[in-house]
Amino acid sequence: MPQPYRIFGSEMSPYSVKVRSYFRFKQIPHVWIPRGPDNDEDYRRFARLPIVPTVATPDDEGIQDSTPIIERVEAICTQPSIHPADPALRFLSELIEEFGDEWGNKLMFHHRWHADVDAEASSRTLARLLLPHGDAISVAEKARAIRERMTGRGHFVGSSQANAPLITAYYGELIDLLETHLASRRYLFGERPAFADFGLSGQLYEASVDPTCGAEMRARGPKVLDWCHRMMEPRLDGPFEDWGALAPTMAPILNYIGRYFLPWTTANARTLEAGADNFTVDLPGGPYSQPPQKYHARSLAALKGKYAQAMGAPGLRAILSAAGCLDYLQ
Ligand SMILES: N[C@@H](CCC(=O)N[C@@H](CS)C(=O)NCC(=O)O)C(=O)O
Known part of the structure; x- marks a missing residue:
């Protein structure tokens, strides 16, 4: 019998609960190991960087970084797939996954501290x-x-006195859009979870357990709260929907990504290239300033790589263009 995957993680880490949720959905044998003093030696054998989640494979290889962890396991354990068969929807799901990891984290982290x-x-x-x-x-x-x-x-993630009201407004607007979208479906792309659900729900689940964001979500987004909890044990409850069914409430979410996340991450990458130590980007609500974040430039490049693969997918260009996302991806 091969040994199971081992996930060194924390209940307070959005990327850890994201990866655990994935392993649960796929019903892949795994052990959740709450990172702590009892497993320090074992953890250090597998962790190249001092972060969670760190996953030990059945072959005793340590892997890190939630997106590549999921992509690597998904390539081996293909069913049930977390990708819609329609290549346009698959890219949208990958875009929302990246958005969850990077922008969702900013909303959660700022409010947490x-x-x-x-x-x-x-x-x-x-x-x-x-x-x-x-x-x-x-x-x-x-x-x-x-x-x-x-x-x-x-x-590091832009949390400051000046940005505080802006970030709170970004959070509220996102909850409202998701509340409408999740009013008539169990997951973002229909009746089964997609890559997008794992990325975004990890961050929003953490927001839901914190006092300020949790109260706001209870008051403003009860369906979003249900979904966060559902995503702790996601199931295959039915098919993915097609774009025609998703569009009325998903297009506004993509539009939000095109108005906030993509301009921000693009400005961040340009700032790193220029070697400057701060940048300001004009976002709805007012100018937003922060120091550049290195990791985001790498993950934006990876997202653009995924778009380069998917760009011929029927319908995709029109959807991204209407949402104001296209120019940032090519
Ligand atoms: N990009 C990584 C991020 C992992 C990450 O930032 N983990 C945080 C906890 S959520 C961490 O371990 N930080 C180290 C620390 O707090 O010392 C992923 O997707 O897994």
């Missing part, structure tokens, strides 16, 4: 997860250290 109530709750939860056997004093000390470290990191 910006207000006192969120930073306090998150640091305490993380401290307890990292010190499962710790006494109250050591957990409180750990929570203080985590809070200091994470609050100091906010500016």
Whole structure:
């Protein structure tokens, strides 16, 4: 019997719950290992970078980075597929997956560490997860250290006093669009989860457990909250829909991606190329400034590579053009 995949992850890590949700959907034998002191030695054998999730394959190879992890396993375990058969829809799903990982993370991370109530709750939860056997004093000390470290990191993803009202408005608008879209379907592309669902729900699930974003989601997006929970144990409940059925409520989501995420990630990549240490991009709601993020430029290049493969798919160009996405992808 081959040994199962092992996922070193954290309940507080959006990329970890994303990968776990994928393994659960595919019913691939796996063990979830909450990252902590009890598995430090084992984790270090597989982790090239000190991040979660880190997955150990049945052959004892360590793999990292949630998108390539899923793509690699999907290439071996093809059924049930997380990709719609229609190549245009498949690309849209890949676009939303990338959007979830990068933009969704900004919305979640900012709110998790910006207000006192969120930073306090998150640091305490993380401290307890990292010190499962710790006494109250050591957990409180750990929570203080985590809070200091994470609050100091906010500016990496654009979290700042000036951006705070903008990011809160981005979050609310996204919840409204998803609430409408999920009113009549269980997953983003129909009755079964696609790549998009894994990327976006991981971030929004984490937002849902935090005080500020969770309250907003309960009040404003109950269907979104249901979907976040559904995505913890996603199932094959029926077919993917076609573009005709998805378009009325998915086109506005793509339009949001074309108005916020793609201009932002494009400006970010240009800033890195130019070697500047800050950039400002005009987004709806007002100018948004932050230091450039290295990882995003790489993942934007990967997304453009996927578009180059998919660009001949019937209907795709027209959908992306109408949503204001096309110019950023070619
Ligand atoms: N791009 C990576 C991101 C992984 C990542 O950023 N993980 C965070 C937790 S969500 C982490 O481990 N950060 C290291 C730290 O907090 O020290 C992925 O998709 O897996």
